[in-house]
Amino acid sequence: MSDKHHLVSCIIPVYNGERFLAEAIDSILSQTYKVTEIVVIDDGSTDGTPDVVRGYGNRLRYARQTNAGKSAARNHGIRLATGEFIAFLDADDLWHSEKLARQIDRFIARPELGYCLTHRQNFWVSERAGEAARLQDHRLTEAHPGTASTFIARTECFNLVGPLNDRLKNRDIQEWMLRADRLGVVREVMPDVLVSRRIHDSNESRQRRKEEWFDIIKQSLDSKRQNKSGK
């Protein structure tokens, strides 16, 4: 790779995301790195999501599926993508304008690099300002390494590692990373804060995310025990 002419497929999975989707799309369109295709996968929205997308005309690709979850939508996007790179952006998050440029630089500098993450900064919607104030000194108000919207990989990594596990609703990228690690795929976590993550979720969805960690851990413990008894 010599120059910045590598197409990046930016995949936005969206479910009833009319409120913030335009901001997310705009944050891709205002990237300093311009060689992008935007693929919006509508996971069966029942709100005005299709109207938001229509407003962008042919500047993005749009596909709709029956509601199957965010990971299935990301996989759908990967199948449609034509780029050399796959990047994910959640419909409620924002990329900083240098995000792709800085990451593509890393791939150019490191031909062995398989995928790359960055730090991100949480911000709270106005209805949750109370929580932002309560958590003022909490580690979650500081920049921290993120997955999802910070993730970009060489498309060929998905051929090697396989698609995301779409039975997981939220921890799909971490689970993919565990598989990639086992295959020796090289990862870099950039210290730069290049993504803003909007916190507006419900207690229920937080609980669900925690539950999925237990499923991943349980699987890992079971497979450790199986390996041991097999030897």
Place this chain on the structure above:
Amino acid sequence: MLNENTRLITDDQQVAAKVMDGEAILINLSNGLYYSIAGTGGMIWSLIENGYSLEEIADTLSRQFSVPKQEVISDVRQLASKLLSESLVTVGDSDASANTDSSLPHDVSTSYETPTLKKFDDMADMFALDPPLPGLADAPVIENPKRSQE
């Protein structure tokens, strides 16, 4: 410091826990280490969460599995001191009383097995990526001097 009357306190802001197939799985949310308590771990953890003292835990297990209480109490004490040294629990008020009303998980094991705490760090960097948010209702309240002056 630990005696039979000790009651341990769990903190779901710091440690997320779930009993799966009789095994207790604990995640220390601040450092990403995770733990498994196999054997009768799941049952013991549920009893701790319900405020049982070490003696009450031993009593319950000894009746459930028909094993001598002396044997069980020493296992429970050992486990309790390991949980404390890993900062997975703290020592609570021994005069409190247990919540014996709530239904405890049906233990899947049929015979008593010494509970063993195992520690794993192989997912710590995965937890560091995308750390779980605390529950909304119980997010820690932090005193903000600027605000209280208003």
